[in-house]
Amino acid sequence: MKKKIDFLTRLMKNNRKEWFDEHKSEFLEIQNEFREFTKKLIIGISTFDDSVAGLDVPQCTYRIYRDIRFSPNKLPYKTHLGAYVCPGGKCSGRAGYYFHIEPAESEYLDGSLLAIGIYNPTPAVTKSIREEILVNGEEFEAAVKEAKNFFFPEDQFLRRVPNGFPKDHKYADYLRLKTFTMLLRLDDKILYSDRLFDFVMENFKSAHHYNSLLNRAFDVAED
Numbered sequence: 717m718k719k720k721i722d723f724l725t726r727l728m729k730n731n732r733k734e735w736f737d738e739h740k741s742e743f744l745e746i747q748n749e750f751r752e753f754t755k756k757l758i759i760g761i762s763t764f765d766d767s768v769a770g771l772d773v774p775q776c777t778y779r780i781y782r783d784i785r786f787s788p789n790k791l792p793y794k795t796h797l798g799a800y801v802c803p804g805g806k807c808s809g810r811a812g813y814y815f816h817i818e819p820a821e822s823e824y825l826d827g828s829l830l831a832i833g834i835y836n837p838t839p840a841v842t843k844s845i846r847e848e849i850l851v852n853g854e855e856f857e858a859a860v861k862e863a864k865n866f867f868f869p870e871d872q873f874l875r876r877v878p879n880g881f882p883k884d885h886k887y888a889d890y891l892r893l894k895t896f897t898m899l900l901r902l903d904d905k906i907l908y909s910d911r912l913f914d915f916v917m918e919n920f921k922s923a924h925h926y927n928s929l930l931n932r933a934f935d936v937a938e939d
Contacts, residue, residue, distance in 0.1 A: 775805030
C-alpha cells in the first residue's frame with residue numbers, strides 16, 4: 717500500500733486539476749491495484765459472510781472525484797481510497813466491512829483504518845437496533861467483544877439514553893450510541909507488511925457476528 721499512500725500524500729499537497737492530469741496514468745495504476753485488492757476482499761469476506769457473495773468491485777468502491785457543488789471545500793479530489801463490502805453494496809445502508817487508506821497527516825479520518833457496522837443509520841434502523849439491544853443485549857455485547865480489536869469512538873455516544881428507552885438498562889451504554897461503527901486503526905507497520913490481507917481478514921471475520929446482528933435489526937426496520 718506504500719505506493720498508494722505516497723501518491724495520496726502528493727495529491728494532498730497538490731490538490732488541483734492540472735497536477736492530477738499530469739499524474740493521471742500513475743493514479744490509474746494505483747486505482748487498478750486497489751480494485752484488485754477489493755476483489756480479494758470480497759472473495760475473502762464471502763468465505764465467512766455469504767451475504768456479500770457475488771458483489772462486484774464497483775459496488776464497493778468510490779470515485780476519487782469530490783462532489784463540490786454544495787461544499788465550501790472546493791478541492792476537487794479525495795485524498796483517500798476506500799472499499800465498503802456489505803450486503804447489497806455500498807449504497808444499501810446495511811452493516812459491512814470498510815477498508816480505508818489515507819496519509820496519516822490527513823484530517824479526513826486521521827489515517828488508515830478498518831471499520832465495521834453501520835454509519836449514520838436512518839431513524840427507523842437506529843430504533844430497531846436499540847430495540848435489538850433491549851431484547852438481546854447480552855448477545856450484542858458478546859458480538860462487540862468478539863470484534864476485540866475494534867472500538868467505538870467517543871463521539872458516537874449520546875450524553876444520555878434517548879427518550880423511550882430505560883435509563884437503568886444493563887446495556888444502557890450501547891443504547892446511547894447514535895451510530896454503530898467500530899474502528900481499528902492501521903499503522904504503517906501492518907499497512908506496508910506482507911501480512912496486511914491476512915490481518916484484515918482475521919479482524920473482519922471477528923466482526924461477522926456484530927454485523928449480522930445489525931443487519932438483522934436493519935431487516936426488521938425495512939419490513
